[in-house]
Amino acid sequence: MPKTLPVIDVTSPVCCAPVSAEPMGADAALEVALRLKALADPARLRLMSILLTSDVGEVCTCDLAAAVGLSEATVSHHLTQLRKAGMVVSHRQGMNVFHRARRDAMEALRQVLTPDCC
Numbered sequence: 001m002p003k004t005l006p007v008i009d010v011t012s013p014v015c016c017a018p019v020s021a022e023p024m025g026a027d028a029a030l031e032v033a034l035r036l037k038a039l040a041d042p043a044r045l046r047l048m049s050i051l052l053t054s055d056v057g058e059v060c061t062c063d064l065a066a067a068v069g070l071s072e073a074t075v076s077h078h079l080t081q082l083r084k085a086g087m088v089v090s091h092r093q094g095m096n097v098f099h100r101a102r103r104d105a106m107e108a109l110r111q112v113l114t115p116d117c118c
């Protein structure tokens with residue numbers, strides 16, 4: 001049986017010292033790892049790239065599905081994982097769901113991973 005990770009709230013941007021500042025504690029490493037795990041999929045990286053480069057700021061699930069060549073159900077699954085990791089926010093408008101990247105979450109993750117921070 002696979003090992004299950006503990007459930008922690010990862011909806012807010014990661015907040016810990018950069019990995020090169022000092023040895024990382026277990027809790028901080030888990031927070032970073034859960035966010036990286038959500039991004040560790042080619043489809044999710046493509047979705048994040050589309051959301052981050054969108055001129056309109058938010059994109060409908062149907063448009064994302066067409067852009068990555070996956071079904072809307074599959075794209076919804078990936079977006080749910082990204083939303084749980086705090087990387088995406090979504091809202092419903094009528095029958096459509098629109099998504100946008102949380103730039104603050106991506107920036108916080110980038111800062112944690114910057115090797116020459118200090």
